[in-house]
Structures are given as structure tokens and as C-alpha cells.
Amino acid sequence: MTSLFTQEIRLSKRHEEIVSKRVKSLQQMKSKFRDKNKEKASQIQAAEAAFERNLSLLKDIERAEKFLQARIQPFPPPEVVSLETLYWASVEEYIPKWEQFLLGRAPYPIGVENQNEAEKEAEVKAQQ
Missing domain, CATH: 1.20.5 (Single alpha-helices involved in coiled-coils or other helix-helix interfaces)
Incomplete structure (x- = not known):
């Protein structure tokens, strides 16, 4: 114990x-x-x-x-800003024409407007 x-x-x-x-x-x-x-x-x-x-x-x-x-x-002079604005506006105007040309859906876009005008003038002279 x-x-x-x-x-x-x-x-x-x-x-x-x-x-x-x-x-x-x-x-x-x-x-x-x-x-x-x-x-x-x-x-x-x-x-x-x-x-x-x-x-x-x-x-x-x-x-x-x-x-x-x-x-x-x-800051650039106002004339330069104005020219830049006009330039970009013309670029935006021609983008769709160039886009279609680059995608292969349309002919070369430069000179086409002048060529069309010249053809129209030739047709008018021929008709006279």
C-alpha cells in the first residue's frame, strides 16, 4: 500500500x-x-x-x-494647328477608300477621281 x-x-x-x-x-x-x-x-x-x-x-x-x-x-502656332486639323480631316475622308483598296475590294484610290473627271470631260467633248 x-x-x-x-x-x-x-x-x-x-x-x-x-x-x-x-x-x-x-x-x-x-x-x-x-x-x-x-x-x-x-x-x-x-x-x-x-x-x-x-x-x-x-x-x-x-x-x-x-x-x-x-x-x-x-504650343504650336495657330496656323500649324489649323493645318494639322485639315490634314487629319482629309486623312479621315480617304480612310474608307484606302481601306477598301487594302482589303482588295476596290481599285487604287489615288488619281481615280481625276481620271473619272477626265473621262467625263472626254465624253462631253466627244458628244459635241
């Missing part, structure tokens, strides 16, 4: 040791978890600060780029 009693005491002490180790382990885990959360929060804060800094730098670069472009390329 005493051996059972001694065994019970030994098991009880062993149980206390295990419980105390478990408590220490849980405390260490909580401490590490808190440290990781603090580190993660610090990293998030640093990332947000870096994002804001990069955004500010990007805006500064865009402003500097606009400033330099304005200095390098001043």
Missing part, C-alpha cells in the same frame, strides 16, 4: 511538472504571438508609409515631367 501511495505522490509531482511546463509553454506562445502581431503591425505601417512616400514621389515626377515638356515643346 505504501508503494501505491509513493507511486501516487510521484505521479502527482510528475503531473505538476507537466502542468507547469505547459503553462510556461503557453506563456511563451502568447509572448511570441504578441511579438509577431507587433512585428506584423510594424511592417504594415512601414508598407503604408512607403506607399504614401512612393505616391508622393510619383506625383512630383509627373509634375516635373509636365513642367519640362512645357518648356521643351511650347
